[in-house]
Amino acid sequence: MRRCSVCLLSEQAPGIAFDRNGVCSYCRQGRPFRPAGEGPLLEMLEAARGRGGRFDCLVPVSGGRDSAYALLKVVRDYGLRALAVNYRNPFTDPLALRNIRRMVDRLGVPLETFALPPGRHQGTLRLLLMAWLRHRSPALVPVICSACHTMWWPILRIAKRHRIPCIVTGRNPYEETSFKRVMLGVAADEDVRNVYLKNLKGILGRVLGNLSYLNIDCLPTLAVGHLFGSPFALGSRMMARGIASIDLFFHVPWDEKQVLARIERELGWRRPGAGDTWRYDCLVSRLRDAMYLSTLGMTEHDDMLSRMVRDGLITRKEALRRLDEENRVDRGTVARVLGRVGLGHMLNELAGPAP
Numbered sequence: 517m518r519r520c521s522v523c524l525l526s527e528q529a530p531g532i533a534f535d536r537n538g539v540c541s542y543c544r545q546g547r548p549f550r551p552a553g554e555g556p557l558l559e560m561l562e563a564a565r566g567r568g569g570r571f572d573c574l575v576p577v578s579g580g581r582d583s584a585y586a587l588l589k590v591v592r593d594y595g596l597r598a599l600a601v602n603y604r605n606p607f608t609d610p611l612a613l614r615n616i617r618r619m620v621d622r623l624g625v626p627l628e629t630f631a632l633p634p635g636r637h638q639g640t641l642r643l644l645l646m647a648w649l650r651h652r653s654p655a656l657v658p659v660i661c662s663a664c665h666t667m668w669w670p671i672l673r674i675a676k677r678h679r680i681p682c683i684v685t686g687r688n689p690y691e692e693t694s695f696k697r698v699m700l701g702v703a704a705d706e707d708v709r710n711v712y713l714k715n716l717k718g719i720l721g722r723v724l725g726n727l728s729y730l731n732i733d734c735l736p737t738l739a740v741g742h743l744f745g746s747p748f749a750l751g752s753r754m755m756a757r758g759i760a761s762i763d764l765f766f767h768v769p770w771d772e773k774q775v776l777a778r779i780e781r782e783l784g785w786r787r788p789g790a791g792d793t794w795r796y797d798c799l800v801s802r803l804r805d806a807m808y809l810s811t812l813g814m815t816e817h818d819d820m821l822s823r824m825v826r827d828g829l830i831t832r833k834e835a836l837r838r839l840d841e842e843n844r845v846d847r848g849t850v851a852r853v854l855g856r857v858g859l860g861h862m863l864n865e866l867a868g869p870a871p
């Protein structure tokens with residue numbers, strides 16, 4: 517299989533083209549990511565300090581590595597009074613729940629949690645997955661996570677209730693996977709702030725082409741998910757007036773080794789026994805990997821690792837080794853997720869025949 521001579525992307529990546537030196541179009545269009553710097557970050561945090569009620573900032577935590585580090589930084593390094601907030605996602609890895617408990621205990625930070633009505637998340641995933649299986653469009657894989665995309669609404673409500681002036685997230689710039697945008701007709705290097713409407717247009721077009729998505733039981737979740745899918749989504753922007761949204765790693769460099777070393781040492785954070793530390797916290801990530809592998813032959817890992825290679829965070833050789841490990845279908849986890857939504861019989865269709 518042909519791969520780009522600079523990054524890892526193969527000829528399977530959507531819309532890819534290679535020049536005569538074997539360099540891919542993603543590499544030629546992509547600009548290296550440069551964080552804005554700690555100076556502007558400190559200014560924003562100082563503006564929030566002491567301005568609210570009991571808390572200076574809210575940090576959404578998933579139990580994953582990047583949000584754990586965001587909480588550690590604002591509390592230990594910047595001395596802010598933080599409130600940790602967690603969505604009780606029914607597909608959270610049990611280890612992630614233990615990691616959340618440990619980090620808030622170590623830092624002495626209050627934790628507030630919220631959940632969807634019982635069964636709503638599972639029911640939505642089941643319907644969206646059934647719709648996807650009718651016509652397997654890799655462009656619509658992210659839609660199965662619509663229940664989680666509704667999260668900004670309750671997070672903003674909690675911030676308003678406590679009069680918290682800012683939200684600090686561990687959103688990772690290397691997760692801005694460009695192949696998903698390309699599938700929706702959005703340029704790979706489009707600015708994240710413009711992506712929302714363009715993505716929405718692309719998704720709506722495809723959803724209307726597969727009417728099984730338009731199920732009355734999941735439409736409200738889809739709608740709220742699109743209005744509140746990110747801090748840049750329309751609903752979030754309207755509701756968040758007066759609340760600053762700060763992505764830590766868009767200001768300070770994301771150094772994977774340092775992130776892991778500090779959260780392990782200072783928070784007692786534990787990594788999963790096998791597999792990658794990235795997105796281990798939600799079991800549905802492994803289902804998404806299987807969906808991408810069965811349709812595209814690649815996953816979000818190809819894109820993320822390629823970005824890291826382009827920015828010089830990792831060598832191409834090391835990235836290829838990791839890709840080989842990370843792109844194996846985690847059959848056990850896929851089976852667990854499918855079993856919980858009553859679709860266990862679809863295991864072989866999604867994860868391939870048993871070895």
Ligand SMILES: [Zn+2]
Nearest residue numbers: 520523540543
């Ligand atoms: Zn490339």
